[in-house]
Amino acid sequence: xxxxxxxxxxxxxxxxxxxxxxxxxxxxxxxxxxxxxxxxxxxxxxxxxxxxxxxxxxxxxxxxxxxxxxxxxxxxxxxx
Amino acid sequence: xxxxxxxxxxxxxxxxxxxxxxxxxxxxxxxxxxxxxxxxxxxxxxxxxxxxxxxxxxxxxxxxxxxxxxxxxxxxxxxxxxxxxxxxxxxxxxxxxxxxxxxxxxxxxxxxxxxxxxxxxxxxxxxxxxxxxxxxxxxxxxxxxxxxxxxxxxxxxxxxxxxxxxxxxxxxxxxxxxxxxxxxxxxxxxxxxxxxxxxxxxxxxxxxxxxxxxxxxxxxxxxxxxxxxxxxxxxxxxxxxxxxxxxxxxxxxxxxxxxxxxxxxxxxxxxxxxxxxxxxxxxxxxxxxxxxxxxxxxxxxxxxxxxxxxxxxxxxxxxxxxxxxxxxxxxxxxxxxxxxxxxxxxxxxxxxxxxxxxxxxxxxxxxxxxxxxxxxxxxxxxxx
Numbered sequence: 001x002x003x004x005x006x007x008x009x010x011x012x013x014x015x016x017x018x019x020x021x022x023x024x025x026x027x028x029x030x031x032x033x034x035x036x037x038x039x040x041x042x043x044x045x046x047x048x049x050x051x052x053x054x055x056x057x058x059x060x061x062x063x064x065x066x067x068x069x070x071x072x073x074x075x076x077x078x079x080x
Numbered sequence: 081x082x083x084x085x086x087x088x089x090x091x092x093x094x095x096x097x098x099x100x101x102x103x104x105x106x107x108x109x110x111x112x113x114x115x116x117x118x119x120x121x122x123x124x125x126x127x128x129x130x131x132x133x134x135x136x137x138x139x140x141x142x143x144x145x146x147x148x149x150x151x152x153x154x155x156x157x158x159x160x161x162x163x164x165x166x167x168x169x170x171x172x173x174x175x176x177x178x179x180x181x182x183x184x185x186x187x188x189x190x191x192x193x194x195x196x197x198x199x200x201x202x203x204x205x206x207x208x209x210x211x212x213x214x215x216x217x218x219x220x221x222x223x224x225x226x227x228x229x230x231x232x233x234x235x236x237x238x239x240x241x242x243x244x245x246x247x248x249x250x251x252x253x254x255x256x257x258x259x260x261x262x263x264x265x266x267x268x269x270x271x272x273x274x275x276x277x278x279x280x281x282x283x284x285x286x287x288x289x290x291x292x293x294x295x296x297x298x299x300x301x302x303x304x305x306x307x308x309x310x311x312x313x314x315x316x317x318x319x320x321x322x323x324x325x326x327x328x329x330x331x332x333x334x335x336x337x338x339x340x341x342x343x344x345x346x347x348x349x350x351x352x353x354x355x356x357x358x359x360x361x362x363x364x365x366x367x368x369x370x371x372x373x374x375x376x377x378x379x380x381x382x383x384x385x386x387x388x389x390x391x392x393x394x395x396x397x398x399x400x401x402x403x404x405x406x407x408x409x410x411x412x413x414x415x416x417x418x419x420x421x422x423x424x425x426x427x428x429x430x431x432x433x434x435x436x437x438x439x440x441x442x443x444x445x446x447x448x449x450x451x452x453x454x455x456x457x458x459x460x461x462x463x464x
Contacts, residue, residue, distance in 0.1 A: 029215030035258040038316040042404060042417075043346040043354060044261065046314065046324070049402075049419050050115040051132050051148070052459040056423070059121060059455055063427065065364050065388055066330035066338035068267030068308035071251070 046071055107185045107212040109144040111414070112137050113463045123425065123453020125158040130171075142183065146191075148176040159449055160387070162436050164281045164295055172197040178206075185212045189223075199232040208249070216255075223249035233278045241274030259316040267308045276300040282385030283435070284374035285443055293373060293443040299383045300369075306332035310340075320348035324358075335368035336389070344398075352404055360396040372433050373444045387449065391430035398423040415463040423455040 031039075038044065047053050057070045113136050120129035130151035138144045150173070157167035178191035191206040208223035227245035246269070253263040281295035310328035317323065323345050330338040344358035367389040369382035400421040408416050433446040441447075 029217045031217060031255050031258050033216070036255075038259050039255060039261065041316065041320070041322075041348075043320065043322045043348055044314055044316055046263070046312070048417075049400075049421065049457070049459050050113075050461055051117045051134055051150075052119070052419060052421060052457040055117065055119050055132070055457060056455070059425075060362075063388060063425070064338065064362055064392075064394065065332070065334075065336045065367070066308060066328065066340060066362070067306060068247070068249075068269050068330070069265040069310035069328055071263055071265050071310055071312055071326070 107182070107187070107216065109138060109142075109180055109182050109187065110136060111463045112144075113461055116460045116462075118456075118458045120456045121453060122456075124427075124451035125156065125161065125167075126453075127155040128152050142181060144180040144182075146176070146178040146180075148174075148178075148193075150174040150176070159434060159436055159451075160280060165279065170198055172200075186210065199234050201230040201232075203228050204245075218255075219251075219253045221249070221251040223247070223251075229273070231274050231278065236278075239278060241278075243271060243273035243275055245272075246270045261314045263310075263312045263314075265308075265310045265312075269306050269308075271304045273302060275302065275304060276384070277386065280386060282371070282374060282383050283443070284377050284379065287376060291442055294377070296374075296377055296383065298385065299381070301334070301382055304333055306330065306336075322346045330364075334389070336364055336366070338362065338364035351406075354402045354404070356398075356400045356402065358396070358398040360398070361393070362395075363393040364391065366391040366431055370431070372431050385432075387429055387432040390432040392427055392432070393430075394425060394427045396423055396425045412464050413462050415461075417459075417461040419457070419459040419461075421455075421457040421459070423457075424452065425455060426450070426452040 042048050060070075061067045113134075115132075115134040115136075117132040118129070119132065121127070122129075130153045132148065132150040134146060134148040136144060136146045152172040152174075153169075154171065155167070155169045161167060172195060174193060174195040176191060176193040178189065181188045181190075187210045189206070189208045189210070191204075193202075193204045193206075195202040195204075204225055204227040206223065206225040208221060210219060210221040212219050225245075225247040227247070229243040229245065231239075231241040231243060233239035248268045250266045251263065252265075253261060256262055276298045278297075280298050282298050283293045283295050286292040286294050308328055308330045310326060312324065312326040314322055314324045324343070326340070326342040326344075328338075328340040330336070330340070340360065340362045342358060342360040344356065346354055346356040348354045367384060369380060370384045370386070370389040372385060372390070374380070374383060398421065400419060402417065402419045405416040407414065410416065428450045429448055432449045433444065434449040435446055437447050
């Protein structure tokens with residue numbers, strides 16, 4: 001009977017490879033500016049509707065005890 | 081009689097103010113724009129609607145100024161109001177001013193807001209800095225807000241109390257791949273002062289008649305500290321659409337823990353039209369000093385029967401349609417976006433009973449309260 005191998009997750013292999021390749025050198029930004037079309041699409045915005053989004057935070061804060069960390073900025077900057 | 085169940089300013093005011101800086105991705109200033117919103121909340125006996133107008137204008141390449149006007153027109157006949165008072169109408173008006181300053185890879189934001197109504201005034205100042213690094217893939221934001229509220233009472237000119245609020249925010253966002261983003265937010269809020277509602281009452285069993293109950297004023301601790309942490313991810317699908325997932329954990333010094341989960345989908349129909357939908361679930365447990373019915377008068381130091389402090393769960397189903405027109409043919413307008421958003425909210429309370437329910441119920445045996453609400457938003461954003 002053939003011994004069963006434990007499959008190593010592919011992401012773990014990739015991460016190890018990245019670390020080995022980078023070694024002591026500086027990690028470079030891996031998404032180049034010209035590769036950010038999709039990220040810049042409005043469908044990828046966390047605050048696409050401007051004040052209309054902030055209004056919903058206001059509604060929930062009035063009806064629920066939880067508050068804060070609502071997020072909602074374009075880059076997920078955490079300022080809302 | 082004034083409010084016992086309104087959309088209070090307070091921390092909500094902080095949110096509105098802090099959000100003035102929210103569309104600012106680090107290292108760029110937002111485009112000049114006018115953001116006009118009509119909002120309407122209708123449910124649980126409350127109708128709250130009004131306009132919001134925000135104008136943003138740059139002053140040179142490094143400075144962007146904002147001004148906002150916001151109104152809540154309230155018509156209230158909620159279960160709280162009907163239990164101990166009479167339906168009422170009132171209006172809250174809010175003005176905000178803000179400035180964003182761009183310096184290399186950082187944006188510094190300052191803001192001030194003033195909210196007023198006939199028995200409640202709130203002033204807030206806010207500062208935030210957002211720093212982009214790692215080739216624009218990472219952004220860190222730190223924010224601080226301080227609010228000063230003055231609580232009054234209609235019909236009692238001698239009543240005046242204060243509440244101070246401090247709000248600390250830390251946010252981190254990271255571009256993971258060319259199709260995915262991750263955001264982590266932490267927020268700590270502290271309140272000190274008069275935190276109860278001067279109108280709201282709680283009930284206790286009538287010592288002279290076990291089949292009846294009496295009301296007494298609510299009494300809260302004079303401080304509250306809460307912590308919320310949220311993780312959200314956004315992924316661009318192989319076609320023009322995105323999915324978003326969020327989870328938020330909340331805890332506070334009043335013994336409340338809450339969880340929020342949200343899943344959203346945005347679908348681009350073509351270059352101009354897109355549709356969106358989301359599902360949100362929220363659950364919390366009760367504050368330590370909350371009870372629907374206290375056993376006798378002043379039975380404990382702190383007494384609350386605010387349904388927002390009860391154990392509850394809420395579900396939201398949201399839908400929306402967005403029309404976006406880039407490089408418009410309208411003179412002076414570079415981009416136009418119109419959104420119509422309709423949300424259905426449903427809340428179920430685990431320990432808040434409907435004392436207005438028809439029928440003969442013994443105290444504490446009334447049906448549990450629940451309600452639903454419709455939130456409608458019509459938003460027009462013009463970039464110029």
